[in-house]
Structure formats: C-alpha cells, structure tokens
Amino acid sequence: MANYHDIRYNFAIGSGADVGVMKLIKTLTASSSGTIDFVDGTSDVVLDSTYRTYIIRYINAHGSANANLTIQFNAAGQSGFNETMTTTFFRALHNEDDTAASIGYVTGDDIAQGTGYQRLAQTGNDNDQHVSGEVWLFNPSNTTFVTHFIGRGVEAHGSDIAADCYVAGYVNATAAVDEVSFKMDSGDIDSGTFKLYGIA
Secondary structure (H helix, E strand, O other): OOOOOEEEEEOOOOOOOEEEEEEEEEEEEEEEEOOEEEEOOOOOOOOOOOOOEEEEEEEEEEEOOOEEEEEEEEEOOOOOOOOOEEEEEEEEEEEOOOOOEEEEEOHHHOOEEEOOOEEEEEEOOOOOOOEEEEEEEEOOOOOOOOEEEEEEEEEEOOOOEEEEEEEEEEEOOOOOEEEEEEEEOOOOEEEEEEEEEEEO
16 A cells, blocks of 8 residues: 555546656745755755656745746756756746636746756735646656656746646756756745655
C-alpha cells in the first residue's frame, strides 16, 4: 500500500491508464524568499536519474509586488540559473468585471534562445491574489537530448484577472539538469508552498 505521500497519478485523457506513483521528495515553504531552489543532493532533494519525470507544484504563491512567478534551471556542474531556453506561452483570461475575455499567444512572455527566467503566471500583491500550478520536467538526467518541460498555472492577476497560463519549452543543453529555481521578477515570494515529486 502506498504511504501518505504516494499518489497514484492518472492521465485524464484516453484510457486513464496509470503512469506511475508520485513520490513526494521535498516541500519548501516561501517566507519573504528571494528564490525557492531545488538542488539535487542538497537538503534531501533528489533531482537525478532516480526518476524519469519530475513534477513541481507551486501552491498559493503570493508576491510582495505585482509580479510574475518565473522559473530557470541549472545543468549539472553549472551555476547562476542561466541555461539557454526556447519556450512558448499562451493564456486564456477573464476580468472580474466581465469587461474582457480572451485567449491567445503572448509574444512577450516567450524566450528564444535566451538565458532569463521564464514566466509561469502573474500575481498581484493584494492579500487575496496568488498563483498556483505545476511544472513537469522530463528525463532531466539524460545527456543525449535537450530537457523538455511544460507548465500550467492559474493566476489571480494584479488587474483583477483570472487567467489560465500555459508554458512549454526546452533547456537547450545536453547536460543533465539537476537544479530548478523559482523567483518573482519583482520583489520576493512572500508566501507559498512548493512541492517536488518524482514519478516512479
């Protein structure tokens, strides 16, 4: 029987066949934090060939300013969270006052062979505004292929907008990726929970 932290994870598409058991590896809690970093081999973090797929869930991440929660990576042996990435970003949104709704690609939020942090979702700094979502990282220890990732998040935007945000891309390096960093592009992560899982 799976323990409390084991979650049987099924795809909602197709037959719903099991894809494996999610094992909770590490929980980090933000408190006026500049960054939240998962580093393989540090503080019981496992981010290596133990699992072929990793999921990081960010829950109720709230910023000190109207800001984007963003993500970057480090390849093994590197530093600085500045890996070259190519990404894509689109979202669906709806205003609280029902004056606007749209879905579309957001050109300014993609990266074309850049080394900056990738936007996941935007939060306002009102007390009730935050972002939640998850990022999937596929076979990051592989040294033959680039490392793919996908993310989906929901934002309570500083302009009183609800938005469903989608991001996908790859870390354009064939070295193993063994570190992940989250930060706001302005101010700190005032609060929030970040959970790293491996899929067996």
